[in-house]
Amino acid sequence: MSYINENFMQLQESYLFSTIAKKVEKYTKENPNKIVIKLGIGDVTRPIVPECIKAMHKAVDEMGTQEGFRGYGPEQGYDFLRKAILENDYKSKGIDLEIDEIFVSDGAKCDTGNIVDIFSEDNRVAITDPVYPVYIDTNVMSGRSGRFNQEKGIYENIVYLPVSAENDFKPELPKEKVDMIYLCFPNNPTGTVLTKEELSKWVQYAKKNKSIILYDSAYEAFITQENIPHSIYEIEGAKDVTIEFRSFSKTAGFTGIRCAYVVIPKTLKGYTKDGEEVSYNKLWNRRTCTKFNGTSYIVQRTAEAIYTKQGKKEIEENIKYYMENARIIREGLEEIGIKYYGGINAPYVWLKVPNNMSSWEFFDILLEKVNIVGTPGSGFGPHGEGYFRLTAFGTKENTIKAMERIKRSKNLLTK
Amino acid sequence: MSYINENFMQLQESYLFSTIAKKVEKYTKENPNKIVIKLGIGDVTRPIVPECIKAMHKAVDEMGTQEGFRGYGPEQGYDFLRKAILENDYKSKGIDLEIDEIFVSDGAKCDTGNIVDIFSEDNRVAITDPVYPVYIDTNVMSGRSGRFNQEKGIYENIVYLPVSAENDFKPELPKEKVDMIYLCFPNNPTGTVLTKEELSKWVQYAKKNKSIILYDSAYEAFITQENIPHSIYEIEGAKDVTIEFRSFSKTAGFTGIRCAYVVIPKTLKGYTKDGEEVSYNKLWNRRTCTKFNGTSYIVQRTAEAIYTKQGKKEIEENIKYYMENARIIREGLEEIGIKYYGGINAPYVWLKVPNNMSSWEFFDILLEKVNIVGTPGSGFGPHGEGYFRLTAFGTKENTIKAMERIKRSKNLLTK
Structure with missing residues (x-):
């Protein structure tokens, strides 16, 4: 009789990214005219460098x-x-x-x-x-x-x-x-x-x-x-x-x-x-x-x-590109008074969710009212509750657009 | 105090391929004029197909x-x-x-x-x-x-x-x-x-x-x-x-x-x-x-x-190429009366070492007298003792050459 490794039974299902995907799918289906910008997953978007x-x-x-x-x-x-x-x-x-x-x-x-x-x-x-x-x-x-x-x-x-x-x-x-x-x-x-x-x-x-x-x-x-x-x-x-x-x-x-x-x-x-x-x-x-x-x-x-030498140069340009996005995100948040951490030595900006909202409440507002996808901090563990992650791995155009939207929604997000 | 997984302590060092490599290195160093043909390791030699x-x-x-x-x-x-x-x-x-x-x-x-x-x-x-x-x-x-x-x-x-x-x-x-x-x-x-x-x-x-x-x-x-x-x-x-x-x-x-x-x-x-x-x-x-x-x-x-369609054709040609090598090995062994198994539905020929030699004794003779490298069966477990593996993954030229050498050494190998 083949027995399983019962430690697996202790694993908690992680619904983080699948829940995000489902929510985004539902929203875009119901609102086909809205263009949602994704600053959620930690995946890069720049192509592999020529070298x-x-x-x-x-x-x-x-x-x-x-x-x-x-x-x-x-x-x-x-x-x-x-x-x-x-x-x-x-x-x-x-x-x-x-x-x-x-x-x-x-x-x-x-x-x-x-x-x-x-x-x-x-x-x-x-x-x-x-x-x-x-x-x-x-x-x-x-x-x-x-x-x-x-x-x-x-x-x-x-x-x-x-x-x-x-x-x-x-x-x-x-x-x-x-x-x-x-x-x-x-x-x-x-x-x-x-x-x-x-x-x-x-x-x-x-x-x-x-x-x-x-x-x-x-x-x-x-x-x-x-x-x-x-x-x-x-x-x-x-x-x-x-x-x-x-x-x-x-x-x-x-x-x-x-x-x-x-x-x-x-x-x-x-x-x-x-x-x-x-x-x-x-x-x-x-x-x-x-x-x-x-x-x-x-x-x-x-x-x-x-x-x-050439490889290093090309890679560095990509890193600068992403860190420029991080700067855009940071400055946008600063402008509307949302507290944030990170984004200076890392491609992630970790913001404090305003108004004592939960991470998921903030996610929903950001998706539905501002059309931006990020990652709720609580998905990374109990002490992530009340925080939210934005990544710098998008395109510059999208990052600029996203932050303009966030700034325009200042009252909605921070009041 | 970080403890190790002590199951690792039960692992037996496998000296099979490293011992082979050492023996081959020693022999070729001492006999720089001899060209040794390797039919030992199960690695392929044909390049990746064009498709x-x-x-x-x-x-x-x-x-x-x-x-x-x-x-x-x-x-x-x-x-x-x-x-x-x-x-x-x-x-x-x-x-x-x-x-x-x-x-x-x-x-x-x-x-x-x-x-x-x-x-x-x-x-x-x-x-x-x-x-x-x-x-x-x-x-x-x-x-x-x-x-x-x-x-x-x-x-x-x-x-x-x-x-x-x-x-x-x-x-x-x-x-x-x-x-x-x-x-x-x-x-x-x-x-x-x-x-x-x-x-x-x-x-x-x-x-x-x-x-x-x-x-x-x-x-x-x-x-x-x-x-x-x-x-x-x-x-x-x-x-x-x-x-x-x-x-x-x-x-x-x-x-x-x-x-x-x-x-x-x-x-x-x-x-x-x-x-x-x-x-x-x-x-x-x-x-x-x-x-x-x-x-x-x-x-x-x-x-x-x-x-x-093209990929399948090209792959099949490679497989046929190797199985032709297997045929050459089988027929060569048959010709000099060495018993063998496999080589019809697999790229491996498993021969019974003649004269009650051990797998390693046969390895040494084959290397030193016939200049061919194979794999001693005992390296794959106790019941591999008395057997020897030759692989069909070499080039056709080398496989033909190797079997000609083996046939010429009939007396040495089988008497």
Whole structure:
């Protein structure tokens, strides 16, 4: 009799994006003349840059010839890409890593999800709230969450680290001991960041408690201010306590191309119940060689092209384009007196819903009266209630139009 | 304190391909004038067919334009590919499936590996021996194997189903009750197959015991004989008890492109400990949406091109090319009186090592005296001892040359 993994029964259905889709569909059906602008989902809209397209065509041609054809590649990624990552994302910024500390994959969602495989089921997990739901759901599936408390809207064994305007979106160190800590900065969904000093506290905590930090820096390319770390490895000692996740999805618009990487320093250790030290790099390497067969050769050549001089220039222009949208959103909100956070070092603007409306009430008004779609903060966790996310990933034209509409609706939204 | 998943400590290091690589390296270094022919690893050598290359270029161009750009796709795969799979691989063969029973992925290794996520840790697992090591190792990692018995070379909680010349490579039904059964036909490494009648027994067993069959048909495109099922769903009732894994890796040479799919019928149920029925399709869909972000758009367009009239023709030519190699290998072995199996419905020839040599002894002679690399059967499990795998994935020229060498070495190999 084949039994299921009953941890799945603890998963809560996420209706966030499907509810949004249904509401938008209903509205547009009933109001066919209205043009709805979507600033909701965190997906990019700019096409892949020419330098990457060129590299892709070249790799495709190679695959069509006897001499150029490549079959199975290394599970961990081709050296050409791992070297480019090492040199450009780390060494040039004074961070010393080795090539076999970098694992190329087909996406940060896979990496942040699959990483749970190498940890004990008994680890106590701390997660910021609101949060990217993958961190929670993958721990539910693998048995670390405990039961869901319907009343409180939280899992009983997860340690939630609230971030809100009250603590300036800086999570506080947990009072109890935790073994695994998920941090994402620049943050999705709030768009806020930590300074080096603030992040240092977490590294110190992890060192002291032999905990591990799972650090998602998928949005580091959007950082514009000084003293905001792009990599957690800029913090002294972080290599002993942190796995870092990076993605080309937002940096280079690879959401449909699929490429990311994870860094696991060789000095990073986990423990058996008997206290034996084990290298997480070795565990992940074994997991990778057993359950993964490498990222598409063509995709890896495309990612490599990001690091050429021309590639860097083109990518930077895209990032500037999106951050200009963020500026337009921020200034629009400022003009009508809606409080907001983020949008300076991240493509997300996290606004405080005015007039004590709930996130979903604000969503409905914005959709029906202003014809703009955003994402209700409560969809990202209990402490997201009362907030709302707008993304800078639309086109500039739409972003300008959207903010003009919002400004025109000032009385409706803020009175 | 971050604890590791201690199941990983039970994994046995696989030295198979690394030992082969080392031995070959040593030999070629010491004998720089010898040209070694490799018929060892199961990787293809023919370039991607023109129809696929054309489709890939087109998709790449799309991604470089504002109108054609695609971001996140459906986690389960684009409908255009799922439909093509449904129509061509199933409906046209009289198998009725629905589009949401097909999940597109980046490789069958990922699928056969990740599938363990949805099953209870307590399930009893049966695996043929010799076998593709991923089935075993992923169950070790997820806690279903028990301890490794060094003396016997087996995991204590795994039910091994021996296949060898003694049972004509037809695994016998397990005497004890098992919950999960891994079957791969046409088989890797033995290249042997089951008829519909033989496969029916397994479906009946699974029905009777409410077990699940994990059926890997990655090599179905190589079947040349009648009455050999390409899909397990050709067997009545199989949809209630089977997950089927398919891959474009061998069919269309996608080992470096990365695309595969898994079929999970909606009638397939698992059970909670309380006896509640749960749909595996739903569980896998949830797993997919949580830990995966879809296969590259470009890759999916490439896979779609396999199903055009021209694509099918080109793919078929490649398959014929490899099966001609298999014929050359078979006839060569026959000529010098080495017994072999497989090679008729699969790109693998599984030969019985002559003179009671061990698999590794035969490997050494073949490398050092005949300058050919194959794979020792014992590397695939205890019951592979005394066998040896040659693959048809080389070039025709090399395969001819290799068999001429083997024939010339008749006395050395068989006396």
